[in-house]
Amino acid sequence: MREAHPGLPDFDYVRPADLEEASRFLAQNPQTARPFMGGTDTFVRLRDGFWKETRYLVDVKNLDGRSEITFDPQKGLTVGAAVSMNQVVANPRVGSHYSLLAQAAHRVASYQLRTRATLVGNVCNASPAGDTLGACLLFGGVLRVHGVEGFRDEPLASFFQGPGRTALKPGDIVTAIRFPLPVPGSVGHYEKLGRNLLSDLAIVGVTVLGHPDSSTASGYRFHLALASVGPVPVVLPDLLTQAPVTPEALEEAAGQAMESCHPIDDVRGSARYRKLMVRNLSRRALTRVWEGLQSGYRGE
């Protein structure tokens, strides 16, 4: 009989003293050891009977420097791997320079879950429904990774390989995510459709970031990312550059977003419904950003 009710399978909790020890242990036990941060995905997966081979949970959140957010006016933002969603939401530097990230983090689950859930955990979990993935991608996020061979950088643009599959190898531990400074004047907006207004996983998520750009014919450049409509987040860069931004052009870009995705039917929504919602939410998000660019709105 299992000792601990309710329902977590047997495993050993391991707390390495430093990153070298953690990477070594993870690499030596590639099938059976998993790093974890807030555990909000991990425990649910284990309880639901996934990850049956897991024997060791390696707690990497207490290693030095993991729980800080730092901002450098030249280099940008660094969010430590153990930083929680609530810390991201409340951080004034995130609010003033990367408010789209705070907006997306705020849409994750509930306050008490966000006390534990981390931004980096959301990224490493690589669920196509992850609320913050779009913002992290559009801000040009780069992961700092420690593996058995030392540190390296992993740009998010090539990180996601499928649901739950990433460029991480056994022994890899993400220590932080870094974002360059956003283009001056950037405005972002996140539209999430769940089964209820708050707290549910996205049926469709649309993230838009736009900024003035003197090199384009329209004078602007928009980037859009879609959640929950494919095995990995879908990114449409460089929209609305060719001709003046008008309601018709925004509508056309929303149609382009719809055409670019190939969602599936599942318990949270049919493929057809998802496609239509991509168009509607894209139109709404693009319009909000466009209005913001004209009025100085910086996302909410």
Place this chain on the structure above:
Amino acid sequence: MAHHKISVTVNGSVESVDVPSNMTLLTMLREKLGLTGTKNGCTAGECGACTVFLNGEPVNSCLVLAVECDGAEVRTVESLARNGQLDPIQQSVIDHNAVQCGFCTPGVLISARALLDRNPDPTEEEIRDALVGNLCRCTGYIRILDAVKDAARVGAAPGTGGSR
């Protein structure tokens, strides 16, 4: 499976507990320490019945390992009343009949207490946002919202209910 000897401060008293790796904070509170006020509704982070304070912030105790709490400070619903005096949020929940079966209530009280500690004058939207993770199958929520609004109105200031 590995066992761990941990030391954790629960509702002000230091407890030394022997826990297996896979024991949750929720199970430790209920089954090792006999603090059954904290409820198990879903064991999946959805319902909020298991909400407790961990180092001053509300968490779903079904999603925290007991062993992670070594050296931590935990406060449960049992800590809200002090010296026979209810926390203002508890009194307000009673006054507004915001309880039917009561299963969600311990979690609601902790989430509401946490909200009022960080924001003594919340708007209705902020109250709804703070209680998103606390499902109630009985009351329809309106009485709970009224109770929190009223507790804020009468000045449920941090410390008055003994949450600190």
